[in-house]
Amino acid sequence: GINCIEIMPATEFPGAYSWGYNPSNPFALESDYGGAEAFRELVKAAHQHGIAIILDVVYNHFGPGDLDLWQFDGWQENDGGGIYFYNDWRAETPWGHNRPDYGRPEVRRYIRDNALMWLEDYHCDGLRMDAIAFIRNVKGEEDPGADLPDGWTLMRWVNEEIRNSQPWKITIAEDLRGNPAITAPTERGGEGFSAQWSSSFIYPMHEALTAFADADRDMHAVSRAVCTAYNGNAFERVIYIESHDEVANGKSRLPEEIAPGNVDNYFAKKRMVLGASLVLTSPGIPMLFQGQEFLAPGSFNDTEPLEWAWAESHAGLTQLYRDLIALRRDLRGVTPGLRGQGCHVFHVNNDAKVIAFARWDGRPGDATIVIANFANVAHEGYTIGLPAEGEWNIRFNSDWDGYDTDFQNFPCFGTHTERGAYDGYPQHGRIALGPYAVVVLSR
Numbered sequence: 001g002i003n004c005i006e007i008m009p010a011t012e013f014p015g016a017y018s019w020g021y022n023p024s025n026p027f028a029l030e031s032d033y034g035g036a037e038a039f040r041e042l043v044k045a046a047h048q049h050g051i052a053i054i055l056d057v058v059y060n061h062f063g064p065g066d067l068d069l070w071q072f073d074g075w076q077e078n079d080g081g082g083i084y085f086y087n088d089w090r091a092e093t094p095w096g097h098n099r100p101d102y103g104r105p106e107v108r109r110y111i112r113d114n115a116l117m118w119l120e121d122y123h124c125d126g127l128r129m130d131a132i133a134f135i136r137n138v139k140g141e142e143d144p145g146a147d148l149p150d151g152w153t154l155m156r157w158v159n160e161e162i163r164n165s166q167p168w169k170i171t172i173a174e175d176l177r178g179n180p181a182i183t184a185p186t187e188r189g190g191e192g193f194s195a196q197w198s199s200s201f202i203y204p205m206h207e208a209l210t211a212f213a214d215a216d217r218d219m220h221a222v223s224r225a226v227c228t229a230y231n232g233n234a235f236e237r238v239i240y241i242e243s244h245d246e247v248a249n250g251k252s253r254l255p256e257e258i259a260p261g262n263v264d265n266y267f268a269k270k271r272m273v274l275g276a277s278l279v280l281t282s283p284g285i286p287m288l289f290q291g292q293e294f295l296a297p298g299s300f301n302d303t304e305p306l307e308w309a310w311a312e313s314h315a316g317l318t319q320l321y322r323d324l325i326a327l328r329r330d331l332r333g334v335t336p337g338l339r340g341q342g343c344h345v346f347h348v349n350n351d352a353k354v355i356a357f358a359r360w361d362g363r364p365g366d367a368t369i370v371i372a373n374f375a376n377v378a379h380e381g382y383t384i385g386l387p388a389e390g391e392w393n394i395r396f397n398s399d400w401d402g403y404d405t406d407f408q409n410f411p412c413f414g415t416h417t418e419r420g421a422y423d424g425y426p427q428h429g430r431i432a433l434g435p436y437a438v439v440v441l442s443r
Helices: 035-048 105-120 149-165 199-210 219-227 254-258 266-279 309-313 315-328
Strands: 004-007 025-029 052-057 126-129 170-173 195-197 237-239 342-349 354-360 368-373 379-386 391-397 418-422 425-433 438-442
Touching: 025 035, 025 105, 035 052, 052 105, 105 126, 105 149, 149 170, 199 219, 199 237, 199 254, 199 266, 219 342, 219 354, 254 266, 266 315, 266 368, 266 438, 309 315, 315 391, 342 379, 354 379, 368 379, 368 425, 379 418, 425 438
Parallel strands: 004 052, 052 126, 126 170, 170 195, 195 237
Antiparallel strands: 342 354, 354 368, 368 438, 379 425, 391 438, 418 425
């Protein structure tokens, strides 16, 4: 059910192996990836299968190696990059003294033309712009004293140019500062990105899933992560529990962090599935990292390919992702709430480590309900409020042993509401919950 692939930077870089975040020639396709024609064929093949392509681009710095633009005409100050780069304190980035001068007209056109090239010439469906906090601020922080106003207006201009020429394409910001102005419309002073990676989801969710003891899982933090929205629009955020940054550079994939060296461990599988279930049932644009769907172990690096045999040995978990995606897209016509903006966490039990939230795409009474149990304790009849009377049916139970033979297949059935106020609703129901399980219900 995946309908979009986000590709890490594919521009020319020094050497044969790299993540691509050290661009030496932003207009050239990396030769070790096959070059321009191979990339065009990839985009074409993806489109033939109904899959969009979003390309990661890097404009917060260039280089530092094999960079033809560096000291282009021989001039420089402070051993800086010369006419196309800042040559003072503004040059400093986490990747070297190599920030382009966003106030220089030639640089602004260079970056604008590069962004449009990927969309117009290579027919990409969108761009993900790397670490834009370092385009709008020298330190990548909300520090007015280090702001780069020219970087802010550059990103706004690029987004406006894309909207004017190809309004159906999207731009995604990696900013990770939770600033709603990143996705606010340009006419209201925002940067105009379609969406931004959500730090307010990944960090509290990761902490709750990796905590060793159930008592240390904060359900209030999880509940805030579920329903956060920028500018009142849930789909202005990209939500995830794994990304290239979160599973490398001294960190590991989520199941590896839960059970180092033993990702087939019961707790690693259950809590990974718990997190994935919330990614695919919470409002926002869900994102998976390659191999996550079949419990890839270890850390990510650019020299070791995925062990595709895991996709066969963990076929049940891959089916779980298929089922969740089908529910999220309402392909079976029974979970329309998962397509909507509406979200309300109406039940937070920090003692039992259970939350429940409603999603809706119309009237709240037509909601889809998601219940998540963050503890290794099963409940035979857990009471929650329900927003409408009648029969509520189980649409998904992550504890089903068809997904993994280690799962308990805890008996989980639908419920008929009973009168009596609970969780702010005039009626309630009782639901069976397996340990570390997510259950989805609808009428």
